[in-house]
Amino acid sequence: MLRTPVGMATAVLLGVVLLLAVVAPLLWGGRADAVDTAHILAPASAEHWAGTDNLGRDIFFRVLVATRTSVWLALLSTGLGVAVGLLLGTAPLLLGPRLGRLVTAAVNIAVAFPGLLLALSFAVIFGAGASGAVPAIGLAIAPGFARLTQTLAATVAGRDFVAAARIAGVGRVRVLLRHVLPNIAEPLLVNATMAAGGSLLAFAGLSFLGLGVQTPGYDWGRLLGEGLNGIYLNPAAALVPGVAVVLAGLAFNLVGEAAAKAVGPRTTTAPARGASVDVAAPAERRGADRAGVAGQDDAVLVVEDLRVSFGPVTPVRGVGFTLRRGEAVGIVGESGSGKSLTALAVAQLIEQPGHVAARRLEFLGDDLLRTPPRARPRLLGTSLTMVFQDPMTSFNPVQRIGRQLAEVAEQHLGQRRGPALARAVDRLRAVRIPGAARRARQFPHEFSGGMRQRAMIGMGLMGEPKLIIADEPTTALDVTVQRQVLSLLAEVRAADDVAVLLISHDLGVVEQVCDRVLVMYAGRFVEDLPVARLRGGARHPYTRALLGAVPDLATDRDQPLVVIPGRPADPAAPPPGCAFAPRCPLADDHCGRADPALVDDGSGGRVACWHADERPEPVLSAATEGEGR
Ligand SMILES: Nc1ncnc2c1ncn2[C@@H]1O[C@H](COP(=O)(O)OP(=O)(O)OP(=O)(O)O)[C@@H](O)[C@H]1O
The missing domain is CATH 1.10.3720.10 (MetI-like)
Known part of the structure; x- marks a missing residue:
């Protein structure tokens, strides 16, 4: 200006x-202040431009x-x-x-x-x-x-x-x-x-x-x-x-x-370009002992009957899963199914008036629900990394990238400014940011979306994370950059045996990164199955419907896109019985009355459906106006 x-x-x-x-x-x-009694209350003149006072x-x-x-x-x-x-x-x-x-x-x-x-x-x-x-x-x-x-x-x-x-x-x-x-x-x-x-x-x-x-x-x-x-x-x-x-x-x-x-x-x-990842959490000394404890059964995260509610509305209605060292699990589902809330609840980021309850919520052997609120950030901050979707909000726009990474080392490793910055440059190099020393002095808006995401993963590597939670990390990226970021996640996971919880609505992304898929509908998991079985082995009609809605090379371009009929359930008023029943072609009276539990199928999967073993007619319909995801 x-x-x-x-x-x-x-x-x-x-x-x-x-x-x-x-x-x-x-x-x-x-x-x-000069008093001049000879010229009291004189009007404006050449001598007194605005006149005189009394x-x-x-x-x-x-x-x-x-x-x-x-x-x-x-x-x-x-x-x-x-x-x-x-x-x-x-x-x-x-x-x-x-x-x-x-x-x-x-x-x-x-x-x-x-x-x-x-x-x-x-x-x-x-x-x-x-x-x-x-x-x-x-x-x-x-x-x-x-x-x-x-x-x-x-x-x-x-x-x-x-x-x-x-x-x-x-x-x-x-x-x-x-x-x-x-x-x-x-x-x-x-x-x-x-x-x-x-x-x-x-x-x-x-x-x-x-x-x-x-x-x-x-x-x-x-x-x-x-x-x-x-x-x-x-x-x-x-x-x-x-x-x-x-x-x-x-x-x-x-x-x-x-x-x-x-x-x-x-x-x-600061311009908006690309998606990004957030936060980092290093491991401090005691993290090694903790890993040892967790190593007994390899569980990094144990969740049982997790519920998230806002007043009378309960968008997450009792979910459970276990994540082991080096394991990558994806949560998929339509918008509003409760995927992000599940991740935020694990990271203890649900704010009032939100309320989190669970039978078990353990991270590296620590009971998160019994950990005093003051100690929770310390516990999570040393071993948990969170990767967010929104490219505009993941990095603090007014701080240099290197400074933001260094803050993690200063905060948790007790490092001084100089060594912390040196470590930040080293971590940027580790996530293949070219010219890492120069880039560390730049602000987030000077990074492209993909670079910002890599930098955020680098921030996670300032310590030794045991769990990376990535919430739609590549949604805003183009396909090439998306591939780079996913490869980097996979590399980090393989190199350091880090567990990954990936939230996505893109089954392709989940297939690329994860070992296991949790399919979420209306605040519950309806199916849990190995990725290898996703195509061909899915048993829940909703999982099959999701798969059917993803166009592939064989999809007939002349036909309208396939969608899941009806609308997702309203979290404020989930239907009685199976929440998917109103949209499910297999549903009968029983489905409308009784909600099926998530049952182990004995072959590494779990499914919640009264008709899981039936081979249904396709539940898909052509897109019609006003319907769809
Ligand atoms: N702070 C909140 N207060 C009240 N309701 C909320 C709050 N945050 C989320 N919800 C509701 O909880 C439900 C699940 O939200 P969540 O963000 O977990 O969905 P999601 O599956 O991650 O969807 P998306 O893919 O669109 O992010 C939604 O219906 C949402 O409106």
């Missing part, structure tokens, strides 16, 4: 205002000299308002959801009062004078700023890189300082600068009403009030301080945009 004529003019204007605030009292303080003092010089008091008091009250607003706005993040809700409610009530009314009320409470007006205006602008901060912080707090940081065990304050605030700095700065312009006007208003600066002190508001008394004799006496207030306010407002660009250019320029 500084390169544009308007931006430059605004910056110059603010520069002049600030310069005057510094030098005017030094240069013209004497002339502004003591014959030059109004123009008084306006110049008043710049310091006006600007200084406005900045002071803005600083106070911003500080209080930031504290209130970030309280929900720091205090947790319950106390946070109280603060949010208080802020919402305060925002409902008009700012000017608040300022006037506080000014009366604190008493007339600058020392009362500063906190009055500060407290009046704080609620608006708090609301803005809350909204912005909540948006950023829900993004994947924050979830990633939380898995990695980064504390609340650090998450706030390193991940949340830098990403909301730009709009906050714009708002703060505009608030300074507003404070300037508010202060002028209070002084004008006699509640602000008191004699013998003076600011623009006071000069404006005095000038208005004689406006018919000397309009310039009111006009000049009025113009000063407007110009200075305008300068603050317009320059906010330019300042914001200077502070956070990366947040505004």
